Amino acid sequence: MKISISIIILIFSCLIYSQDYWQKIQTPVDLKLNTIYCLDSSNIWVGADSGKVLYTSDKGNTWRISETGRNENLVKLFFLDENLGWGIVHYENFPEYRSIILNTTNGGIDWDYSFYRIENVFLYSIVFFDTLSGWIGGDIELAYTEDGGQNWLVPQNIDSTFIYLPIYDLKFFNRQIGYAVGGYIDFVGVVWTTVDSGKSWDSRLVTADPPYDIHIFSANEAYALTSDIEKNYNIEVLKTLNRGIDWTVEILDVFGTVSAISFRNNFEGWATMGRDKLALNTFDGGKTWDYYPLPDSTAIYDVQFIDSLNGFMVGEGGSFFVYQPQEPSSVIDFSKLKNPDHFHLFQNYPNPFNAQTEIKYALENESFISLKLFNLLGEEIKTLDNSWRNRGIHSVSIELNDLPSGVYLYQLNINEPTISRSITKKMVLLK
Secondary structure: OOOOHHHHHHHHHHHOOHHHOEEEEEOOOOOOEEEEEEEEOOEEEEEEHHHEEEEEOOOOOOOEEEEOOOOOEEEEEEEOOOOOEEEEEEEEEOOEEEEEEEEEOOOOOOOEEEEOOOOOOOEEEEEEOOOOOEEEEEOOEEEEEOOOOOOOEOOOEEOHHHOOOOEEEEEEOOOOOEEEEEEEOOOEEEEEEEOOOOOEEEEEEEEOOOEEEEEEOOOOOEEEEEOOOOOOOOOEEEEEOOOOOOOEEEEOOOOOOOOEEEEOOOOOEEEEOEOOOEEEEEOOOOOOOEEEEOHHHOOEEEEEEOOOOOEEEEEHHHEEEEEOOOOOHHHOOHHHHOOOOOOEEOOOEOOOEOOEEEEEEEEOOOEEEEEEEEOOOOOEEEEEEEEEEOOEEEEEEEEOOOOOOEEEEEEEEEEOOOOEEEEEEEEEEOO
């Protein structure tokens, strides 16, 4: 049964704290932030409306703002190293539509630009291997350069079946293996692959809706999510385990537009949903995905993880988000909390877990408590504890052999003579 986005948002806002995973930082601008490129945790660039590029070397604590010389929408950034970078700007001045390619040689402080060779073509993705060799993808366009972007050439050996469809994302695992994704909404979703440095490209029609981004796990494995702006059809998972020769398609119980996708590790992944003001997250390698409401209901457009500890998102109103890895409860010295002065619910440990996990909580007063388990629709599954407890640290071991893998919520409620309080946290069951 299809669940409306508004109901999902309401349930989440009542049950969980969205900032468990993401810390929101306001940048010095209130512009729409469209794209992010992280060379490492000390070199992060963000592309914004009005042609501005933001740069931070300390995860968003301080920012440098650079002008590109253009006042249009900056949609993509790519950096080869700390100095060399490129970007794509969309020039929309009816009846003329053009793409502008930016380039910098000093880390984004100064920018040069040139109009792309074809009019009425929007580019969406750009990649460089060195100072001379690079690729771009866009409307009816897949092209490469061997002279640093002075000239762009179309590969000769490309499958012509879907050559006139737009390419929204283009990524390479290495110089030989690359993927491109695109298509038209409610018509066709296509994946292009190369295993010979772009000398030849094969295409596969895999679904009826296009992906806008692709994540490459390894030389053989890649992963994408489709999108449907109208939300008439479910988001689908596209996955290959043999370099794009074959693709599996699985239907998810979520709807909307996925603008970007990035995995923190082999199990945990995040996807942005733009103006839906939601993210999607998975904790089982992409088999299942759940809605995740963002702090202040912010529209988010791009996400990138550098490694398992460093992830970032960007969105409306100059919003920049930093991933906050949750510390396992095993690192807490509970011996120092025999007489706690606050009410607290700790993260279950281990998490994720297989069937069995432990939940600890702290009470500053003797209280009647209720510890309950919910699914992500807010439906109560079972009561884990329901009794009078003394002041101090308490522990509950639970087994969930009867439940399927997925994300669940556990909520601690206390009732005292003058006040009632509750805390909710998320746990991940993997089998």
